[in-house]
Amino acid sequence: MPTLTTNYLGLELKNPIIVASSGLTDSIEKIKELEANGAGAIVLKSLFEEEIVMEMEEQMHAMTNRPYVYPETFDYMEEEPHEDILRKYLRLIEDAKAAVSIPIIASINCVSAQKWIYFSQEIEKAGADALEINLFVLPTDMHRTGDENEHIYFDVLTTVKKQIALPVALKISPYHSNLANVIKRLDDMKVDGIVMFNRFYSPDINIDTLNVTSGQVLSNSDDYKNSLRWVGIMSDRINCSLAGTTGIHTSESIIKQILAGADAVQLASVLYKNGPGYIDILTKEIYSWMEEHGFESIQDFKGKICQSKSNDPAAYERVQFMKNFRNFIMH
Incomplete structure (x- = not known):
């Protein structure tokens, strides 16, 4: 009888399907439904660094503008009936942990190692099983080097790991001058997991209105191949957990990610399209394939088919189409 259990970030999951941070994971009702349909773990909808910093600054401004500021003032602020974004998020963690038995992973979307870091301690106190940090700096600053951009990753990881004992995963982008080196250095710094890769907002242009608009929000079923390449290359060469994400829409793409070396996968777009019940279909198909x-x-x-074990390891690094198009005939 096959078992689908896997270990991710030191957490035992009943299967490798994790529901990614999204609007699917922003309420207890949705989280309970996802567990009922077989999700192995949940990544809560992200808080953004900007939200955390703005709310902290507003609270500090309100407190420091009072006539007298004693330590009790801070206690009073915590007891006010207004529930701010940060306290709502902590309550979501607490309520989710009470409502379901699967791991609950908190998520912060950030671009620096600045003021938001303290909030990681609050996440730990609220009972989260792990913290996922979604981190990407768009390299548009022509006065900043690639090394300076990459150091943000290392600074964030170092600072957060000093604050908490929770497992920490970094959800990263593929856009680095030497991605393998960056991942290896993060692994050497004891990151607990790498999620490949975050999906970005992409602009588009409406040629009728001549306005900048939003590109396609949901992933396509062919988008998984970039993370597949890098999971396969890095698997067996680093110690931390690996999760593949973006474009994973079928049991076949999940199986491929695991064959390449992923411990788990993260889904969102396909669940928006097909509903939470699709998780049960996917797990049954994986089970049948294993049998x-x-x-x-x-x-x-x-x-089993990561680069270091593949009978064609060069296939993971091939980037040109010469072989494929040599005999290609247009119709």
Whole structure:
């Protein structure tokens, strides 16, 4: 009888399907429904660094403009009936932990290692099982070097790891001058997991109104291949957990990610399209595939076709189409 259990960030998951940070994970009702349909873990909808910093500054401004500021003033602020964004998020963590038995992973979307860091301690106190940091700096500053951009990743990880004992995963972008080196350095710094890769807002242009608009929000079913490449390259070469995400819409793409070496995958777009019940379909299809191929556990085939074990390791690094298009005939 195959088992789908896997270990991610030191957490035991009943299966490798994690619901990614999104509007699907912003309420207890949705989280309970996702668990009922078989989700292995939940990443809560992200708080953004800007939200945290702005709310902190507003609270500090309100307190310091009072006639007298004693330590009790801070206690009073915490007891006011108004529930701000930060306290709502902490309550979501607490309520989710009470409502479901699967791991609850908090999420912060940030671009620096500045004022928001203290909030990671509050997340730990609220009972989250882990913290995922979604981190990307768009390299548009022509006066900042690539090394300076990459140091933000290292600064954030170092600072957060000093604050909390929770497992920390970094959800990163593929846009680095040497991605393999960045991941290896993060692993050496004891990151607990790497999520490949974050999906960005992309602008588009409406040629009728001549306005900048939003590009496609949901991923396509072919988008998983970039993370597949890098999971396969890095698997078996680093110690931290790996999760593939973006474009994972089928049981086949989940199985491929695990064969390449992923410990788990994160889904969102396909659940927006098909609903939470699709998780149960995916797990049953993975189970059937494992039975058909004689695998009793995820560990039996995890990383079986990563680059270091592949009979064609160069395929992971091939970036040109010469072989494919040599005999290509247009119709």
